[in-house]
Amino acid sequence: MANYLKLYPIPEDYRFHRGGQISQGLLAYETWGTLNEDQSNALLILTGLSADSHAARHGEHDTAGWWDYMIGPGKAIDTDQWFVICASSLGSCKGSTGPCSPNPKTGQPYRFDFPDLCLEDIANTSVLLCQSLGIEQLQAVIGPSMGGMSALALILNHKNYTRHLVHIASGMASPPFSTAIRSLQREAILKDENFNQGYYSATNWPEEGMKFARKIGMLSYRSAKEWNDRFPRSLKKVPQHPFGIEFPVESYLEHHANQFIHKFDPISYLYLSRAMDWFNGHQYGTPRGANPLNDISLHSALVVGAETDLLFPVDLQRELHHLLLDSGVDSELIVTDSIQGHDAFLVDQQTFSQLVGDYLSASAV
Amino acid sequence: MANYLKLYPIPEDYRFHRGGQISQGLLAYETWGTLNEDQSNALLILTGLSADSHAARHGEHDTAGWWDYMIGPGKAIDTDQWFVICASSLGSCKGSTGPCSPNPKTGQPYRFDFPDLCLEDIANTSVLLCQSLGIEQLQAVIGPSMGGMSALALILNHKNYTRHLVHIASGMASPPFSTAIRSLQREAILKDENFNQGYYSATNWPEEGMKFARKIGMLSYRSAKEWNDRFPRSLKKVPQHPFGIEFPVESYLEHHANQFIHKFDPISYLYLSRAMDWFNGHQYGTPRGANPLNDISLHSALVVGAETDLLFPVDLQRELHHLLLDSGVDSELIVTDSIQGHDAFLVDQQTFSQLVGDYLSASAV
Numbered sequence: 233m234a235n236y237l238k239l240y241p242i243p244e245d246y247r248f249h250r251g252g253q254i255s256q257g258l259l260a261y262e263t264w265g266t267l268n269e270d271q272s273n274a275l276l277i278l279t280g281l282s283a284d285s286h287a288a289r290h291g292e293h294d295t296a297g298w299w300d301y302m303i304g305p306g307k308a309i310d311t312d313q314w315f316v317i318c319a320s321s322l323g324s325c326k327g328s329t330g331p332c333s334p335n336p337k338t339g340q341p342y343r344f345d346f347p348d349l350c351l352e353d354i355a356n357t358s359v360l361l362c363q364s365l366g367i368e369q370l371q372a373v374i375g376p377s378m379g380g381m382s383a384l385a386l387i388l389n390h391k392n393y394t395r396h397l398v399h400i401a402s403g404m405a406s407p408p409f410s411t412a413i414r415s416l417q418r419e420a421i422l423k424d425e426n427f428n429q430g431y432y433s434a435t436n437w438p439e440e441g442m443k444f445a446r447k448i449g450m451l452s453y454r455s456a457k458e459w460n461d462r463f464p465r466s467l468k469k470v471p472q473h474p475f476g477i478e479f480p481v482e483s484y485l486e487h488h489a490n491q492f493i494h495k496f497d498p499i500s501y502l503y504l505s506r507a508m509d510w511f512n513g514h515q516y517g518t519p520r521g522a523n524p525l526n527d528i529s530l531h532s533a534l535v536v537g538a539e540t541d542l543l544f545p546v547d548l549q550r551e552l553h554h555l556l557l558d559s560g561v562d563s564e565l566i567v568t569d570s571i572q573g574h575d576a577f578l579v580d581q582q583t584f585s586q587l588v589g590d591y592l593s594a595s596a597v
Numbered sequence: 598m599a600n601y602l603k604l605y606p607i608p609e610d611y612r613f614h615r616g617g618q619i620s621q622g623l624l625a626y627e628t629w630g631t632l633n634e635d636q637s638n639a640l641l642i643l644t645g646l647s648a649d650s651h652a653a654r655h656g657e658h659d660t661a662g663w664w665d666y667m668i669g670p671g672k673a674i675d676t677d678q679w680f681v682i683c684a685s686s687l688g689s690c691k692g693s694t695g696p697c698s699p700n701p702k703t704g705q706p707y708r709f710d711f712p713d714l715c716l717e718d719i720a721n722t723s724v725l726l727c728q729s730l731g732i733e734q735l736q737a738v739i740g741p742s743m744g745g746m747s748a749l750a751l752i753l754n755h756k757n758y759t760r761h762l763v764h765i766a767s768g769m770a771s772p773p774f775s776t777a778i779r780s781l782q783r784e785a786i787l788k789d790e791n792f793n794q795g796y797y798s799a800t801n802w803p804e805e806g807m808k809f810a811r812k813i814g815m816l817s818y819r820s821a822k823e824w825n826d827r828f829p830r831s832l833k834k835v836p837q838h839p840f841g842i843e844f845p846v847e848s849y850l851e852h853h854a855n856q857f858i859h860k861f862d863p864i865s866y867l868y869l870s871r872a873m874d875w876f877n878g879h880q881y882g883t884p885r886g887a888n889p890l891n892d893i894s895l896h897s898a899l900v901v902g903a904e905t906d907l908l909f910p911v912d913l914q915r916e917l918h919h920l921l922l923d924s925g926v927d928s929e930l931i932v933t934d935s936i937q938g939h940d941a942f943l944v945d946q947q948t949f950s951q952l953v954g955d956y957l958s959a960s961a962v
Contacts, residue, residue: 344839408828408846409821415847416812418840423805440788447781448813456774456910463773465877474709475783475867479874481773482780502840509844512830542907545821 236262236290237327240319240361249356252347256336259361260327261285261319264303265311267365274367275309275592276358276394277318278379278386281504282496284326287318301581308589309374313596317365321382322357323349323504325497331430332497341499343430349503351378351511355386359393372396372595374588376577377544378504381405381511384552387528388516396595397533398588400577401541403548404513404524404555410543411509413452417445418505421498430499439493445501446489455540455573525559532562534591536584538576539569564591601627601655602692605684605726614721617712620701624726625692626650626684629668630676632730639732640674640957641723641759642683643744643751646869647861649691652683666946673954674739678961682730686747687722688714688869690862696795697862706864708795714868716743716876720751724758737761737960739953741942742909743869746770746876749917752893753881761960762898763953765942766906768913769878769889769920775908776874778817782810783870786863795864804858810866811854820905820938890924897927899956901949903941904934929956 242257262285267274277287277299288303288311289296303309309316320326323346331346347353362370373394375383380402387397406414424441426432463480471478477486516524533556537549546567556563568583570576577584607622627650632639642652642664653668653676654661668674674681685691688711696711712718727735738759740748745767752762771779789806791797828845836843842851881889898921902914911932921928933948935941942949 405830407821408824408844409816411844412812412816412824412846412850415844415850416809416816419809419812422840423809444781444784444788447777447784451774451777451781451816456772456907457912459773459777460912465770465879475787475871479773479776479780481777485777485780506840514830542821547825 236294237285238262239327240364242322242329242357243360246357246360248347249350249352250348254329254335254342254347257322257329257357258327259319259322259329259357261317261361262287262290263318263365264288264290264316265314267315267367271367271369272371273313273315274362274365274370275314275316276362276370276373276386277303277309277316278354278358278373278375278382279318279321280377280379281321281501281508282492283379284324285318285320285328287316298578302585302588308585309592310589314371314592317362319358319361321354321378321504323354323500323507325500330497331499331503341430343499346499346503349507351382351385351507352389354382354507355389358382359386359390362393370394372398372592374398374400375402376400377402377574378508380544381508381513384513385511387530388513388524391528395531396591397530398536398591399533399549399552400536400584401538401544401549401574403544404552405511406509407545407548410452413448413543414505414509417448418502420444420448421502427498432498437494438498442493442496442498442501443489446492447485450485450488452543453573453575455542455571457540458571458573461571523555523558525555525561528559528561530556530561532595533564534587535563535565536577536587537565537567538573538580539567540571540573541576543574601659602650603627604692605729607687607694607722608725611722611725613712614715614717615713619694619707619712622687622694622722623692624684624687624694624722626682626726627652627655628683628730629653629655629681630679632680632732636732636734637736638678638680639727639730639735640679640681641727641735641738641751642668642674642681643719643723643738643740643747644683644686645742645744646686646866646873647857648744649689650683650685650693652681663943667950667953673950674957675954679736679957682727684723684726686719686743686869688719688865688872690865695862696864696868706795708864711864711868714872716747716750716872717754719747719872720754723747724751724755727758735759737763737957739763739765740767741765742767742939743873745909746873746878749878750876752895753878753889756893760896761956762895763901763956764898764914764917765901765949766903766909766914766939768909769917770876771874772910772913775817778813778908779870779874782813783867785809785813786867792863797863802859803863807858807861807863807866808854811857812850815850815853817908818938818940820907820936822905823936823938826936888920888923890920890926893924893926895921895926897960898929899952900928900930901942901952902930902932903938903945904932905936905938906941908939 424438427438553565570580789803918930935945
């Protein structure tokens with residue numbers, strides 16, 4: 233994987249959406265396929281909160297990526313046809329610069345001195361990266377989950393930079409229910425003594441906070457319906473102590489949360505989580521209340537949601553679809569009956585391969 | 598209110614469903630209306646987890662009860678007609694004996710020495726209380742939320758003790774999603790240092806754990822839809838410190854959770870919460886897999902759910918309704934479009950007054 237990781241130096245004069253600058257900032261990114269001569273086959277993938285640039289393997293000996301089933305030669309996002317770019321988000325901890333990166337001025341991690349991060353910053357730096365690769369306009373930006381909101385941030389701030397949009401399991405803004413879940417996740421991390429206002433270390437890690445945050449998040453990633461099938465009613469364990477783990481769903485949460493603890497940086501998690509809650513595409517409407525997508529120049533859009541998604545319920549995709557239609561974009565809305573909730577785009581391979589593949593094929597005509 | 602609180606001594610030989618006994622156990626209860634001569638007008642209300650015996654005021658100078666709109670002279674549960682009984686659940690901390698009550702043998706709170714509590718114990722001791730009042734058979738048992746499962750426990754263990762059932766926002770067993778939420782609530786309390794394995798005190802209270810548990814619970818009490826209406830997208834506050842309270846939904850959670858901290862006993866909360874997850878009405882089917890309600894002798898049932906309920910989704914009420922029909926009970930299923938989620942029975946007064954009132958009037962014929 234390391235062979236394929238590339239680094240893009242963010243221009244020193246990049247100003248964050250809410251103010252602030254960083255020096256020697258980097259975006260870690262990967263690409264698949266070949267950019268054609270007229271630079272007309274570029275697809276940018278903007279990721280969910282905890283994903284990285286390794287969206288797919290680069291060859292048979294490479295490790296699998298987080299969207300491996302979707303991207304590759306002959307797959308829905310066909311790398312024989314498309315030049316695909318995926319970066320770790322600015323602010324993340326997967327190679328790109330974030331609050332856990334060293335501040336060149338001090339040699340110490342930025343921690344809370346990292347500028348306030350918005351999804352607009354993820355979008356803006358992604359556009360700078362694409363431009364540095366010689367891409368004047370993207371064929372499409374593809375964003376699932378947080379990436380869907382980052383894609384809207386891109387379109388709202390760079391109105392001509394992409395011809396098409398694939399927007400999956402996301403929306404114009406986080407509903408209060410999702411903000412509440414993320415707020416509790418942030419609270420769990422912040423209140424862990426080991427978090428220590430950002431002054432944690434590898435040997436003094438806010439493990440309990442990260443674990444609990446992950447468990448809370450997991451309430452919203454799948455669906456109650458999927459869990460009904462997954463966890464039998466019969467009890468599984470005799471708890472080791474009063475109120476110890478006993479129910480199958482408790483073991484599941486414990487197992488997956490334990491795996492997550494050291495996979496993500498706590499302060500990066502806070503920054504990205506808050507960026508999701510800050511994003512509000514509606515604020516772009518001028519005058520206030522007008523359709524914020526009125527003056528974008530998108531050719532078409534595919535908006536996808538799953539009926540069982542708790543985190544970005546289908547109301548949000550319907551809303552976006554109607555705003556797109558209203559602004560003259562040829563938008564298609566697909567609501568799947570996938571039972572995997574918010575995670576459907578990662579799990580329901582057949583459904584999502586089909587609809588993304590069909591859309592990209594049609595858009596290429 | 599204190600004037601109306603009565604105490605029922607639980608028989609010394611009462612054995613808990615999972616084993617164990619207590620001495621000098623009490624149920625705190627209240628009654629409204631007058632038992633008629635042939636004891637045919639008694640209604641038993643079984644409560645939700647955090648409710649107490651004070652379901653309604655006893656007169657104009659009394660404090661309001663938790664179901665005040667529902668119960669009283671001329672109301673849906675008309676105390677001019679019915680003799681209404683409501684007890685604080687066994688194991689609770691509202692006057693009835695629970696794990697925070699002193700163990701007469703030691704003078705110290707039971708803490709984890711309190712016997713394992715099941716909803717069957719709440720049902721069984723409620724039946725003993727009603728029998729002590731001279732009631733040979735209830736006209737109806739009415740149970741919202743946890744009380745709905747306790748009502749099923751009553752029916753499954755005392756097959757002839759009630760003629761009618763009003764089952765609201767509940768089900769035959771907790772789905773894994775609800776168990777997950779409650780598991781995280783219990784974890785939040787248990788991991789608070791002040792919980793100290795149950796050895797907390799009024800001055801050393803697990804405030805953080807109780808507060809966080811309440812916030813997690815609140816994710817499931819209303820609905821995402823109601824919150825969309827309640828919390829405007831515009832930001833409300835400038836946070837006092839990085840990642841401090843900023844979003845309207847965060848203030849809401851903080852405010853209500855702060856109010857709850859000292860309203861309920863932490864160890865009682867754990868016991869009742871686990872009892873909900875332990876309950877499984879399906880286990881009563883003999884042979885295994887048979888309709889567990891096959892040999893109950895209920896005349897009729899009203900099963901009510903709200904389309905927006907996340908904690909006890911309407912699938913559960915549909916399942917119960919079909920089991921009741923299959924066992925020959927004249928069951929009516931009503932799914933409301935209340936947007937208040939699980940709390941609809943407390944908030945959507947008009948809808949719930951109407952349907953409970955209509956059902957009880959019809960059952961009296």
